[in-house]
Amino acid sequence: MKKLFFIIFLLPTLVFSQANFEKAEKLFNQGKYKLAKPLFESVLVENQNHSKTLEYLGDIEGFNKSWDKGMFYYDKLKKLNPSNAEYYYKYGGCLGMKAKESNKFTALGMIGDIKTSFEKAIQLNPNHIEARWALIELYLQLPGIIGGSERKAQKYANELLNISTVDGYLAKGHIAEYFNKYKDAERFYTKAIAVSGSKMTYQKLANLYKNKMNQPEKAKILLENYQERNKS
Numbered sequence: 001m002k003k004l005f006f007i008i009f010l011l012p013t014l015v016f017s018q019a020n021f022e023k024a025e026k027l028f029n030q031g032k033y034k035l036a037k038p039l040f041e042s043v044l045v046e047n048q049n050h051s052k053t054l055e056y057l058g059d060i061e062g063f064n065k066s067w068d069k070g071m072f073y074y075d076k077l078k079k080l081n082p083s084n085a086e087y088y089y090k091y092g093g094c095l096g097m098k099a100k101e102s103n104k105f106t107a108l109g110m111i112g113d114i115k116t117s118f119e120k121a122i123q124l125n126p127n128h129i130e131a132r133w134a135l136i137e138l139y140l141q142l143p144g145i146i147g148g149s150e151r152k153a154q155k156y157a158n159e160l161l162n163i164s165t166v167d168g169y170l171a172k173g174h175i176a177e178y179f180n181k182y183k184d185a186e187r188f189y190t191k192a193i194a195v196s197g198s199k200m201t202y203q204k205l206a207n208l209y210k211n212k213m214n215q216p217e218k219a220k221i222l223l224e225n226y227q228e229r230n231k232s
Contacts, residue, residue, distance in 0.1 A: 021053060033060045049080055058090060067098035085125035092117025093134065114138060127163050132156040136171055140178050150179065166196040170204060182213050202226040 024039035037060050043053045058073030074091035081087060096114045099107040115138065121131040136156045142148030153175050161168025173188035189205035202222060209219035 021050075024053075025056070028056055028060070033063055036060065049076075051077060051080060054080075055087070055090075058094075062090070062094060062097075065097070067094045067101075070094040071098070083124055085121040085123075085128050085131070088117045088124065089121040089128065089131045089134070092121065092131070096134065096138065111138075111142065129160065129164055129167055132160050132163075133167070133171065136175065140175065150175065166192050166198075166201065169195065170201065173204065173208075177208060177212065180212075182208065186213070197229070199226060199230075 020039045021043045024036040024043065027033075027036035027039070037057065040053050040057050040060070043050055044057075047053070054073045054077050058070045058077070061067075061070035061073065071091055071094045074087050074094060077084070077087040078091060092114050095110055095117060099110040099114060102110070115135070118131040118135050118138070121128050122135075125131075133156075136153045139149050139153040139156075154172070157168060157171035157175060160171050169188045169192035173185045173192065176182070176184035176188060185208055186205065189201065189208060192201040193205060195201075202225075206219040206222045209215040209222065
C-alpha cells in the first residue's frame with residue numbers, strides 16, 4: 001500500500017519532467033539552446049542521472065565554448081556509462097578545445113588525457129570516425145618534441161580508409177596539404193570526389209586550388225562542375 005501511494009505521489013512529477021524534456025529536446029533540435037538549457041536543468045532536478053539530459057547540457061556548453069562545464073557533464077556521463085564511446089570522445093573534444101585556448105604549459109599537461117579519451121572512444125567503438133579525425137589533428141598540431149607525428153597521423157588515416165573510404169582519402173589529403181604536399185593532396189581529394197561526389201569533397205579540392213595552389217580558375221570550374229552534376 002505504501003508503495004502504491006509513493007507511485008501515485010511521484011507520477012505527476014515524472015509526467016512534468018518528461019514534458020519538460022520533450023519541450024527542451026525540441027528547442028535543442030531547433031538550435032534554441034538558450035531556451036532549452038533551463039528546461040533540461042529542471043529535468044536534472046528530478047533525475048540527476050538522466051543520461052540524455054546530461055548529454056544535451058554538455059553539448060549546449062560545448063556550443064557556448066564553456067569547456068569546463070561541458071567536461072563536467074561528459075565526465076559524469078563517462079562514469080554512468082563507462083562503455084559508451086561517444087562520451088569519451090566528447091569529453092576529449094572539450095578538453096582539447098580548452099587546451100587550445102590555454103597557455104602552452106597548461107596545454108602540455110592536458111595532452112595525455114586528450115589522447116587517452118580519444119583512444120578510449122576507439123577502443124569502445126572500433127569504427128569511431130570522429131575520434132580518429134581528432135587524433136589526426138592532434139598529431140599534426142603538436143610539435144614533434146612533445147608527440148607530434150606525421151607517421152601517427154597517417155596511421156589513423158589508414159584506419160579511416162578501411163572504415164570509410166571517403167574519410168580516409170580526405171584525411172590523407174588533409175595531411176598532405178598540412179605538409180605542403182599539394183600534388184599529393186590534390187590526388188587524394190580527387191579520389192574522395194570519385195568515391196563520394198559530395199559538396200564537401202568538391203569544396204576541399206576547390207579550396208586547395210584557390211588558397212594553396214594559386215589556381216582560382218580551376219577552383220571555379222570544379223565548383224561549376226559540381227553544380228552542373230547536381231542540378232535538380
